[in-house]
Amino acid sequence: MDIFVLGPMEILAAGVPITPTARKPRQLLSLLLFHIGQKxxxxxxxRGVWDDDPPQTAHATLQTYIVQLRRRLKNPVGSESATAKDILTTVDDGYMFVLPDGRFDLMEYRRLSRQGSAALKNGDLTQASQLLHDALSCWRGEALSNVRLSGLLQSEVQRLSESRVRTIEYCIDADLRLGGHREVLEDLSRLCAENPLYENLQLEYMVALYRSGLRVEAMNVFHQVRSEMVEHLGLEPSAALRRLNESILRADDSLDHVFPETYLGVDPQILGSVSAEKGVSL
Incomplete structure (x- = not known):
């Protein structure tokens, strides 16, 4: 069975599409998949289906949706040993989705992202870059883009989007260390335009611009970020961005070989942590 949620939801069993078409069963399955292997x-x-306004018949209707999902899983599961109840199993006062043989893009993304982050922390830059690029290639668009999100699902998708941005940061950090400053410029330009208040991305963009011989453009990024922050948050840029801007003004030789987290003053493993209030767009 192949399951995809990092983009439009799609479920394939032995190559046969079995994705639910009705809205609420699709929401129900989405929540189960986000917690695959857990009750x-x-x-x-x-809550994930009806938010805070469930009908009086919610428990009975939930069981009906479970029966409908199992019916879709019953025939083309692709494994003689795995029945529909083995895959969507009852556990005490809830349910659990157990992945049979196959692929699940969310699990693959999490594994590759975790391994890539560890490689970056250990200084294995080539391995980190490869793993993190592979992790990002699991995405095919916005997660669950064809599912109407309840409040609970929206929170799950938001956390996943923030994880994706952190992975992008780690990936760009690895590429910058490997001398790929020109290669990351296009992606950084787009991401920074979409996330003008996300300071860590702006910092990486400034470093990449400077190393590409675009010193004036790097300083312009700082002034644009400062203008946005003062106007929208009433705040000055962080000390990290100010330090980097001062180094660019001096044309500091160290800029050719230091890494972004030098300015942030943090371990690269936590590079990218920001408050959700700033908003992240992909």
């Missing part, structure tokens, strides 16, 4: 309580599933 999701009936109460949480009901």
């Amino acid at each position: 999701v309580s009936n109460e949480k599933l009901i």
Whole structure:
């Protein structure tokens, strides 16, 4: 079975599409897949489908949706040993989705991202870059783009989007260390335009511009970020951005070989942590 949620939801069993078409079963399955291999309580599933306004028949209707999902899984599961109830199993007061043989893009993304981050922390830059690029290639667009998101699902998707941005940061950091400053310029330009208040990306963009011989453009980025922050947040840029801008003004020789986290003053493993209030766009 092949499951895809990093983009439009799509479920394939032995090559046969079995993705639910009805809205609420699709929401129910999405929540189960986000917690694959873990029990999701009936109460949480009901919240994930009806938010804070469930009908009086919510528990009975939930069981009906589970039966419908199992019916879709019943025939083309692709494994004689795996039945629909083995895959979508009842656990105490909830349900759990157990992945049979196959591919699940979210699990693959998390594994590659975790391995890539560890390689970056250990200084294995080539391996880190490869793993992190592979992790990002798992994405085919906005997660669950063909699912109407309840409040609970929206929170899950938001956390996943923030994880994706952190992975992008680690990937760009690895590429900058490997001398790929010109190669990352296009992606950084787009990401920084979409996230003008996301300071870590702006910092990496300034470093990449400077190393590409675009010193004036790097300083312009700082002034644009400062203008946005003062106007929208009433704040000055962080000390990290100010230090980097001062180094660019001096044409500091160290800029040719230091890494972005030198200015941030943090371990690269936590590079990219920002408050959700700033907003992240991909």
